[in-house]
Amino acid sequence: MLPHAIAPYLQEYRGVLHVADHSVMDLRERFGSNVFVFSESQITDNVRSLQRAYQRHYPRFRIMYASKACSNLEVLRHIVSLECGLDANSGGELFKARLIGASPERIVYNGTSKSVDEVTQGVIAGIRAFNVDSISELKRIGDIAHRLGLTANVMPRVIPGVLGGTVAGFETGHVGSKFGMPFEDLPEVVRVLRDYPCLKFRGFHCHVGSQVVRAEAFASAMRTVVAEMVRFGRETGFMADTMNMGGGFPIPLVPEGTMPVHRDGSPLPEDVQALMRGTLSIPDVAAETAAAWNAAGADPADFDVFIEPGRSVIGTAGILLSTIEARKTRPDGVDWLLTDCGFNTMPETLWYDWYYHIVSGNRASEPADTAFRVGGPLCDTGDSQHDETGRGRLPNVRWLPKNTGIGDCLVVVGTGAYCIEQQSNYNGRPRAAAVMVRTNGVVEWIARRETYEDLVARDFGSGVAR
Ligand SMILES: Cc1ncc(COP(=O)(O)O)c(C=O)c1O
CATH class of the missing domain: 3.20.20.10 (Alanine racemase)
Known part of the structure; x- marks a missing residue:
């Protein structure tokens, strides 16, 4: 199911989601992962x-x-x-x-x-x-x-x-x-x-x-x-x-x-x-x-x-492109998908059990009929996109196409508000980049990706702060 109500500018073409003429796979390739993509x-x-x-x-x-x-x-x-x-x-x-x-x-x-x-x-x-x-x-x-x-x-x-x-x-x-x-x-x-x-x-x-x-x-x-x-x-x-x-x-x-x-x-x-x-x-x-x-x-x-x-x-005008870095099998039949995108990028998932809808960027025409657990890269059990701690406000699994796996692009929709703004460097993770697809179709950087040097730039002793 395409997320039209949340991000009407997302269209599926040959199984891949596009923003204007840009496939999310190309955008991720060009601008890296994670990257916020805004639609002007x-x-x-x-x-x-x-x-x-x-x-x-x-x-x-x-x-x-x-x-x-x-x-x-x-x-x-x-x-x-x-x-x-x-x-x-x-x-x-x-x-x-x-x-x-x-x-x-x-x-x-x-x-x-x-x-x-x-x-x-x-x-x-x-x-x-x-x-x-x-x-x-x-x-x-x-x-x-x-x-x-x-x-x-x-x-x-x-x-x-x-x-x-x-x-x-x-x-x-x-x-x-x-x-x-x-x-x-x-x-x-x-x-x-x-x-x-x-x-x-x-x-x-x-x-x-x-x-x-x-x-x-x-x-x-x-x-x-x-x-x-x-x-x-x-x-x-x-x-x-x-x-x-x-x-x-x-x-x-x-x-x-x-x-x-x-x-x-x-x-x-x-x-x-x-x-x-x-x-x-x-x-x-x-x-x-x-x-x-x-x-x-x-x-x-x-x-x-x-x-x-x-x-x-701004909420519906932004999506977040992420990458699945690992998949692990559990005996109960619900596999984990581990992405490069944690609550450092969307803190409200943790603070408020906020639900961000996730769709496959590269399997957009396949039915989202398989239950997965979806986690980020952080060292907390709570770093997940489903109900992992029993508070009951999120579903206990996420539904994605059956063959979703390593290297796939997960698109987190409705992330235009209160995400880019609240990102943190927790676990030594540089904050994500952001680009804007302009009304004329051109894509431009609007925030560069942070570097490891940025992570230490304010710390004395790093050789960078002075
Ligand atoms: C005083 C005030 N105005 C405006 C807003 C914006 O709210 P929203 O983003 O839900 O429109 C907030 C956020 O809660 C607020 O505290």
Whole structure:
């Protein structure tokens, strides 16, 4: 089954998967393994469909792409060229946004623990908004802006008090998480705003979570936050001109109409299946959030309205090419396939038991009817692509063509978000390269492969660090 819903640009030709005219075997030969392959046209399509859905209801709409999902400079450049702004989550991401020439008017800055240096950078740059996570941060921004004689745009991040139906580590919209401020903090926000005329209140920010599959969560968050914004303006005189509704739209993790099962054919839990299907109608969500504005007596046309998607912009636009380096036979009849691609390359497999769909690159026309265990090269039992530790969120085998073996190319789809960004050098493994297949079909490097010298470049005594 081809992964059309996850990576529509992947086509099978003579049994081999292709991106545009490039066979994955040629790409792997030319750029090495592991290599991330991004489709520029898929990024464009993802951005355009979000813009189409939201612009219908929000005339002053902008995507502030969550660069934490993938902040490769070429990826950022392309996204910014599509009239998007950027959401930075650190001084480093702010630096990257500035480096590619993003206008400060199109940069917002998230994060729970912004340092003095980071806040200073944002204030000097004159960014569109600090999404302010706490009262103490609001005061810190006020102190710094005052000292610099500058004005800082601020948008308190409020807690909408909803659950998105995602993995616990991605639920950020409830009061038990570390993010944002409860509405009870708003009187103190008002006092701080009054104390610091250098703080310019622009509106509110909220965010439900990531891979949010409960459509109602977005509308419910907006009903609460827009009503609060209206009340806040009426009672305090601080009138919002902007609303940031956050990100979190899901992507499909499995091909349409399929669902991985355990070796004995038994299904995964229903909540896990919902997460894997990742289906949500963005046009419906946009319409339902807009209805929440109307219900609160606010007209979206009077506001700059932002969303901050990451995964839904870049997740389906990237695949990862890997190589099977070993195959071993087990007496229970389920063979192991050992690849060169571990959780150092896709850490969320370990942290969240995240499911990345795997297909054969060079046996694409053969049925994926044989159960395998699939492991990476790392020295951990948990370095596997199936349920190896009994937590029950992943299938206990992976299904691939029967003759899959050494040298084959396994294509891990839906790896555009939160992979390249989270890679590590664990076990002395250089981080993977990345290439982009441009809209005109040309393939270009966008990140070189790390070398062994890179591995030691920061260590004193290596002869490289000085
Ligand atoms: C504040 C904020 N905005 C946006 C995002 C992007 O989320 P996603 O990549 O799921 O769209 C995140 C990630 O969780 C976030 O914390």
